[in-house]
Amino acid sequence: MIVNFENVSKKIGSNYILENINFDIKKGHVFALLGPNGAGKTTTLRLITGLLSATNGEVKVFGKKISSNKNNKIRQNIGIQNDCSLYEKLTVNQNLKFWGKLYGIDSNKIKDKINELTNIFKMNNKLNSKVSTLSKGMKQKVLIMRAIMHEPRLLILDEPTSGLDPQMIEDVISYLDVLVKKFNTSILMATHQLQGLEDFVDDIAIINSGKLMLNGNAKKLINNRWKNYVYEIDSDHNDIALNICLKYGNSYIKNGKLLTECIKRNEISNISKALFDYGLNIYGIVEHKHTIKDMYFETIKGEMNEYSYKNYI
Known part of the structure; x- marks a missing residue:
């Protein structure tokens, strides 16, 4: 050392x-x-x-x-x-x-x-x-x-x-x-x-x-803290899209952005198909990569307690 x-x-x-x-x-x-x-x-x-x-x-x-x-x-x-x-x-x-x-x-x-x-x-x-x-x-x-x-x-x-x-x-x-x-x-x-x-x-x-x-x-600290994959979905009707996403797992709107969690990466394919089948216009789906900055604010402000990372995105 x-x-x-x-x-x-x-x-x-x-x-x-x-x-x-x-x-x-x-x-x-x-x-x-x-x-x-x-x-x-x-x-x-x-x-x-x-x-x-x-x-x-x-x-x-x-x-x-x-x-x-x-x-x-x-x-x-x-x-x-x-x-x-x-x-x-x-x-x-x-x-x-x-x-x-x-x-x-x-x-x-x-x-x-x-x-x-x-x-x-x-x-x-x-x-x-x-x-x-x-x-x-x-x-x-x-x-x-x-x-x-x-x-x-x-x-x-x-x-x-x-x-x-x-x-x-x-x-x-x-x-x-x-x-x-x-x-x-x-x-x-x-x-x-x-x-x-x-x-x-x-x-x-x-x-x-x-x-x-x-x-x-x-990298290990970030991966251990956030085990799920998080995707930001840009659609023309976030409220409708949110209700669809909730059928597949934890989803929420934060600062006007729709975020949905997936245990496995390929689950986003099922979600995107459901959104398209409903007739929504989807302008983009981007994976949210957690960072050292996320970890820092999670630790300093939340002290690794019940506060979720979504409070700081």
């Missing part, structure tokens, strides 16, 4: 910031740490980097327990992107060179790496610009570039897509995917950006008020 939390608690004063947290980050996996503001995400990241020590339990990184005499060696293999300030009076090139030297990278390799990253992040024309002149989105690019200069074994990302336009978000995710596949890099990503995570993330942990609410492989 790249990271292991075993019964970890962190107490500041009389308050527990984290309480009895357990999770693992596997080599070559992308792990998303999710939770609202104040949930304990930043504290978790600081425990991994050794900036904080656990009150109880054990934190291991690369198989070694975090301690003062090992932190520097551990940090050499970690890349961190967060809101820590860049050197505003230096150029992008100077910032990246400085961090490359801090990590002990050879000068020629630093130059090659900067060229590679500026091409990927489309920052070639900003290489000699002072950081103070950059937009928020451009600064975010530089922070990510800085974090991966030394090709770390573990990359920690704190809201990596903040301030980026949709195209740049796609470019960043594509590059991170290359890091995972080419270098077997493990990525820990703390984010509020939930849309499309299932296309990139392997495992998730959801924390709220310092407590771990859900943890595991994202």
